[in-house]
Amino acid sequence: MPTFHKLVAVRTSDTFREALEVQEVELAPPSQGQLQVAVRYVGVNAADYLMAAGRYLAPTPPPYDMGAEAVGVVSAVGPGVTDFHEGDAVLAVGVPGYRDVLTMSAAQAIPVSQATPEVLTLGVSGLTASIALHEVGQMSRGETVLVTAAAGGTGSFAAQLAKQAGNHVIGTCSSSDKVDFLRSLGVDRPINYKAEDLAAVLKAEYRKGVDLIFEGVGGTTFDRCVDALAVRGRLLIIGAISEYESGPQVVTGPRILYKLLYKSASLRAFWLMHYFRHTRDHMARLLAMLREGTIRAATDPTPFIGLSRAIDAIDYMYQGKNVGKVVVQI
Ligand code: NAP
Numbered sequence: 001m002p003t004f005h006k007l008v009a010v011r012t013s014d015t016f017r018e019a020l021e022v023q024e025v026e027l028a029p030p031s032q033g034q035l036q037v038a039v040r041y042v043g044v045n046a047a048d049y050l051m052a053a054g055r056y057l058a059p060t061p062p063p064y065d066m067g068a069e070a071v072g073v074v075s076a077v078g079p080g081v082t083d084f085h086e087g088d089a090v091l092a093v094g095v096p097g098y099r100d101v102l103t104m105s106a107a108q109a110i111p112v113s114q115a116t117p118e119v120l121t122l123g124v125s126g127l128t129a130s131i132a133l134h135e136v137g138q139m140s141r142g143e144t145v146l147v148t149a150a151a152g153g154t155g156s157f158a159a160q161l162a163k164q165a166g167n168h169v170i171g172t173c174s175s176s177d178k179v180d181f182l183r184s185l186g187v188d189r190p191i192n193y194k195a196e197d198l199a200a201v202l203k204a205e206y207r208k209g210v211d212l213i214f215e216g217v218g219g220t221t222f223d224r225c226v227d228a229l230a231v232r233g234r235l236l237i238i239g240a241i242s243e244y245e246s247g248p249q250v251v252t253g254p255r256i257l258y259k260l261l262y263k264s265a266s267l268r269a270f271w272l273m274h275y276f277r278h279t280r281d282h283m284a285r286l287l288a289m290l291r292e293g294t295i296r297a298a299t300d301p302t303p304f305i306g307l308s309r310a311i312d313a314i315d316y317m318y319q320g321k322n323v324g325k326v327v328v329q330i
Contacts, residue, residue: 012054298324
């Protein structure tokens with residue numbers, strides 16, 4: 001019986017090195033309607049930490065398989081599969097991607113021209129940015145849009161899409177190198193929050209407030225963003241990475257409704273798995289933009305090669321070192 005390797009959470013732990021293990025298991029042939037994919041690249045996501053800690057959605061007890069996306073080449077097709085053939089490149093989103101062979105439903109596979117790291121970034125990151133801004137944030141043009149963690153995998157797409165739509169874009173990040181990167185993406189006002197005070201910059205330079213905010217950091221960054229909302233402003237709650245390690249911060253203070261009501265402002269939460277029905281349209285648009293060169297799929301240049309390096313890759317992201325999407329090459 002052939003075998004494959006996968007990254008498994010064998011226990012839950014906030015020290016994710018203790019939770020995760022690479023296992024070799026038997027590989028069954030694909031069944032009716034399934035594809036088998038030789039995985040080339042896997043995307044690292046902030047939620048990987050939550051999965052390992054057992055705090056992602058309503059987790060089943062360990063062991064469970066890790067990951068959220070992968071890109072690769074079809075190595076076998078099961079009975080009844082006519083749309084895909086051996087050698088086809090496919091992108092898979094919402095699957096446990098940390099493995100060298102992925103068995104998945106053909107109906108869930110997204111056909112792509114090449115199994116590259118750039119195409120991979122369009123999965124969780126590109127789709128989240130595109131669907132959240134357009135479908136939930138009702139992004140228009142001529143507005144002021146603020147993106148937090150703008151130099152990361154998801155934020156770098158949000159910043160570019162907001163700029164492309166004809167908006168003034170502000171992006172937060174933690175270093176001068178990332179400021180340069182944001183400028184190269186077209187961000188009008190990069191803010192290195194370690195060198196400048198975010199609240200002070202927003203207050204001084206954006207007196208009318210910010211119309212649309214794509215917010216994935218949480219903690220006091222979220223608070224500053226809520227304070228900066230314009231009249232009828234919308235804040236997209238994408239995540240709260242600064243609270244993932246500590247667990248949700250408890251705050252005391254007046255209910256948030258008082259900050260929103262008198263500005264007619266709104267908070268809109270977004271979770272990609274609730275919007276999978278938009279995948280086809282948004283992926284087609286993102287692939288076209290990548291092909292035309294109107295969008296950059298930024299991958300972090302640090303190489304992580306092999307499944308066992310996935311743990312180092314998650315660590316690297318949590319140290320805030322990444323510029324663009326962190327990718328593991330299988
Ligand atoms: P990423 O942005 O590629 O990397 C994380 C970045 O967060 C770091 O590079 C760092 O950039 C920033 N950060 C700020 N405070 C941090 C802290 N205390 N610890 C670690 N990093 C911190 O990661 P991503 O996977 O694309 O995720 C970004 C956010 O989007 C997360 O909240 C994630 O959960 C969310 N997300 C949500 C969905 C959804 O469906 N809702 C889908 C994808 C991602 P700086 O150092 O420059 O600040």
